[in-house]
Amino acid sequence: xxxxxxxxxxxxxxxxxxxxxxxxxxxxxxxxxxxxxxxxxxxxxxxxxxxxxxxxxxxxxxxxxxxxxxxxxxxxxxxxxxxxxxxxxxxxxxxxxxxxxxxxxxxxxxxxxxxxxxxxxxxxxxxxxxxxxxxxxxxxxxxxxxxxxxxxxxxxxxxxxxxxxxxxxxxxxxxxxxxxxxxxxxxxxxxxxxxxxxxxxxxxxxxxxxxxxxxxxxxxxxxxxxxxxxxxxxxxxxxxxxxxxxxxxxxxxxxxxxxxxxxxxxxxxxxxxxxxxxxxxxxxxxxxxxxxxxxxxxxxxxxxxxxxxxxxxxxxxxxxxxxxxxxx
Amino acid sequence: xxxxxxxxxxxxxxxxxxxxxxxxxxxxxxxxxxxxxxxxxxxxxxxxxxxxxxxxxxxxxxxxxxxxxxxxxxxxxxxxxxxxxxxxxxxxxxxxxxxxxxxxxxxxxxxxxxxxxxxxxxxxxxxxxxxxxxxxxxxxxxxxxxxxxxxxxxxxxxxxxxxxxxxxxxxxxxxxxxxxxxxxxxxxxxxxxxxxxxxxxxxxxxxxxxxxxxxxxxxxxxxxxxxxxxxxxxxxxxxxxxxxxxxxxxxxxxxxxxxxxxxxxxxxxxxxxxxxxxxxxxxxxxxxxxxxxxxxxxxxxxxxxxxxxxxxxxxxxxxxxxxxxxxx
Numbered sequence: 001x002x003x004x005x006x007x008x009x010x011x012x013x014x015x016x017x018x019x020x021x022x023x024x025x026x027x028x029x030x031x032x033x034x035x036x037x038x039x040x041x042x043x044x045x046x047x048x049x050x051x052x053x054x055x056x057x058x059x060x061x062x063x064x065x066x067x068x069x070x071x072x073x074x075x076x077x078x079x080x081x082x083x084x085x086x087x088x089x090x091x092x093x094x095x096x097x098x099x100x101x102x103x104x105x106x107x108x109x110x111x112x113x114x115x116x117x118x119x120x121x122x123x124x125x126x127x128x129x130x131x132x133x134x135x136x137x138x139x140x141x142x143x144x145x146x147x148x149x150x151x152x153x154x155x156x157x158x159x160x161x162x163x164x165x166x167x168x169x170x171x172x173x174x175x176x177x178x179x180x181x182x183x184x185x186x187x188x189x190x191x192x193x194x195x196x197x198x199x200x201x202x203x204x205x206x207x208x209x210x211x212x213x214x215x216x217x218x219x220x221x222x223x224x225x226x227x228x229x230x231x232x233x234x235x236x237x238x239x240x241x242x243x244x245x246x247x248x249x250x251x252x253x254x255x256x257x258x259x260x261x262x263x264x265x266x267x268x269x270x271x272x273x274x275x276x277x278x279x280x281x282x283x284x285x286x287x288x289x290x291x292x293x294x295x296x297x298x299x300x301x302x303x304x305x306x307x308x309x310x311x312x313x314x315x316x317x318x319x320x321x322x323x324x325x326x327x328x
Numbered sequence: 329x330x331x332x333x334x335x336x337x338x339x340x341x342x343x344x345x346x347x348x349x350x351x352x353x354x355x356x357x358x359x360x361x362x363x364x365x366x367x368x369x370x371x372x373x374x375x376x377x378x379x380x381x382x383x384x385x386x387x388x389x390x391x392x393x394x395x396x397x398x399x400x401x402x403x404x405x406x407x408x409x410x411x412x413x414x415x416x417x418x419x420x421x422x423x424x425x426x427x428x429x430x431x432x433x434x435x436x437x438x439x440x441x442x443x444x445x446x447x448x449x450x451x452x453x454x455x456x457x458x459x460x461x462x463x464x465x466x467x468x469x470x471x472x473x474x475x476x477x478x479x480x481x482x483x484x485x486x487x488x489x490x491x492x493x494x495x496x497x498x499x500x501x502x503x504x505x506x507x508x509x510x511x512x513x514x515x516x517x518x519x520x521x522x523x524x525x526x527x528x529x530x531x532x533x534x535x536x537x538x539x540x541x542x543x544x545x546x547x548x549x550x551x552x553x554x555x556x557x558x559x560x561x562x563x564x565x566x567x568x569x570x571x572x573x574x575x576x577x578x579x580x581x582x583x584x585x586x587x588x589x590x591x592x593x594x595x596x597x598x599x600x601x602x603x604x605x606x607x608x609x610x611x612x613x614x615x616x617x618x619x620x621x622x623x624x625x626x627x628x629x630x631x632x633x634x635x636x637x638x639x640x641x642x643x644x645x646x647x648x649x650x651x652x653x654x655x656x
Binding site: 146147148150152166167170171173174175186187189190191192193194195202203204212225226227229231233234235236240242244253273274275276277288289290291292293294295296299301303 | 474475476478480494495498499501502503514515517518519520521522523530531532540553554555557559561562563564568570572581601602603604605616617618619620621622623624627629631
C-alpha cells in the first residue's frame with residue numbers, strides 16, 4: 001500500500017503518520033506533502049527520514065490512498081489531482097463533508113458507508129466524531145430526536161500553533177509577563193472562548209452546526225435536531241462534551257451503560273470520571289456520568305472525552321483506510 | 329449600621345468587606361470573624377487595620393447584620409447565636425437555602441422576598457445566581473418550562489486555595505516540574521473536571537441540583553425542570569454557563585435582547601462575546617450569543633459569564649443588606 005499525506009507537517013498530518021506506523025499497517029511507501037516552506041524537512045517513518053515534498057500530479061501518481069489534513073481551499077484544489085492519480089482520498093477538511101455523494105465516516109459507526117465511495121471519503125469534525133462515538137451505541141437502541149451539546153474543546157483544534165500558544169501563555173503568566181495571543185481571538189489560558197468558527201445567519205457558528213449536520217449524516221438520522229454551543233477551553237488535546245440526548249423510546253442507564261461498554265472504540269466509565277487530561281494520546285472515547293434526564297421522559301444526560309488530534313481527526317482517517325482494506 | 333462577617337479571611341469573606349467599603353455603605357463598625365488560627369491577623373477596612381476575632385455571643389451582640397461565608401456546619405452552629413444577638417443573618421452557605429421559611433434572594437430578581445424574612449436570608453449558589461441573572465428578564469416575559477445548562481466554573485469556587493492551586497500548577501507546567509494537587513480531585517490546569525459536589529442518587533451532583541432547586545425558588549417557578557452539568561475549568565474567578573431555555577411562549581431574540589439590556593445588573597453583549605477573563609472583578613453579569621433554539625419552538629440558546637466571588641457570592645449578599653436598608 002502506498003499512502004500520501006497532505007499537510008504532513010501539521011498536528012493532524014504528523015499524527016496520521018504516527019498512526020500508520022504504530023498500527024503496523026502494510027505500507028510500502030509514504031509520501032509526505034506540505035507547503036514549499038517545509039521543503040528540505042524530513043520526518044521519521046519506520047526509522048527512515050522521509051522527505052517533505054510539494055504536491056504535484058507526478059508525485060501523487062501511484063498512490064493508493066491520500067490522507068488530507070489541509071484547508072478546505074487546498075483540499076478543493078488537490079482533489080482533481082488525486083482523482084486523476086487514481087488514489088482514494090480521505091479528507092479531513094470540511095469541504096466535502098455535506099456532499100450527498102461523498103460518504104462521511106466514523107468506521108465503528110457507519111463504516112459500510114465508506115464502501116460506496118467514488119474516490120473520496122470525508123472525515124468528520126472532531127467534536128462531532130467524539131460525541132457520535134458516545135451516542136452511536138444508544139442510537140442503535142432508539143433513534144435520537146433531540147440533542148443539546150456544549151463542548152469543551154482543546155487548543156489542538158487550532159493545530160500545533162494552538163498548543164504552543166497555550167504553553168507560551170502559561171509561561172507568561174507564571175513569569176508575570178504580559179500575555180500575548182495570535183492564534184485565538186483572545187487569551188485562552190485562564191479563559192474560555194464560546195466562539196469557534198464563523199457565524200451563520202441563525203446565530204450558531206459553523207462549528208456548532210457541524211454537530212447537527214454531520215451528526216445526522218453519520219447516524220443516518222436526518223431529522224435529529226441539535227442545539228450546540230462550541231467553547232474553546234485551555235486544555236491541550238482532548239475535547240469534552242456535555243450532552244443531553246432525547247430518544248424516541250426510553251433507554252435505561254443500565255441499557256446505555258451496557259451498550260457503550262460493548263461498543264468498539266468506547267470506554268464506559270461507570271465509576272471513573274472521563275477527564276481530557278487522561279484521555280489524550282489514545283484512540284478511545286471515554287463516556288461517563290450517564291444519568292436519566294430530569295426534563296425529558298426519554299432523555300439521558302452524559303459526559304464524554306476523546307483526543308481531538310487522534311480519534312477526532314488523524315486516527316479516524318487512518319481507520320477509514322483500514323476499513324476499506326479489510327472490506328476489499 | 330454594624331456588620332459582622334463570618335469567614336472574613338476567606339475569598340468570599342474578604343470580598344464582602346471590600347464590597348461594603350467600595351459601595352460606601354453607611355457602616356459604623358465591622359467585626360471580622362474567622363477560626364482561631366487567624367487570631368492576631370488584621371484586615372484593612374476604610375484605612376484602619378481591623379482585627380480578626382473568634383465568634384462569640386458577646387461579639388455578635390449589637391450587630392445589625394451578619395454576613396456568613398462559612399461552611400454549612402458552621403453556619404448551622406452560629407445561626408442561634410446570631411438570632412439571639414438580634415442581627416439579620418445573610419448566609420452564603422447552602423444550609424438553609426431550601427428551607428421554605430427562609431428567603432433565597434437575588435436582589436434584582438426577587439428582592440421583595442427578602443422583606444418577609446424571620447432573621448435569616450440565604451444567598452444562592454454562585455452558578456445559579458449568574459444563570460438566573462441572565463434568565464430573569466426573560467422569565468418575566470414568559471415562564472421557563474425547561475432549562476439545559478452546562479457550566480464552566482472558575483477555581484475560585486473552591487476559595488483562595490483553589491486559585492492558588494491553579495496558579496501553582498501553571499508555574500509547575502511552565503517549569504517542567506511534576507504537577508501536584510490538593511484542593512481539586514485532579515490537576516485542573518490543562519484539564520476540566522465534570523464533578524462538583526457529591527453525587528445524589530439520581531446521578532446529578534449536589535451542585536447540579538442547585539440550578540433546578542434554587543432556580544425554582546428564586547424565579548418563583550416551582551415546575552421549572554433543569555438538566556445541569558457542572559464542570560470545573562482552569563479559569564480564575566468568573567463562571568460561564570451555556571444555556572438552552574424553553575419558555576411557555578415564544579420570545580424573539582429582539583425581545584430577549586431588549587429585556588436583558590434593560591435589566592439592572594446585566595450587560596447585554598449584542599456583538600461582543602462574554603468571556604470569563606474580562607467579566608471578573610465586577611458585579612455585572614454578561615449575556616451574549618442569544619439565538620433561537622433549533623430544537624424547541626419556544627427555546628433560546630445563550631451564553632453568560634459573571635464573577636463567582638462577587639455577584640456569585642459576596643456582592644449579592646451585600647446587595648441583600650442594601651435592599652433591606654432601602655426598604656425599611
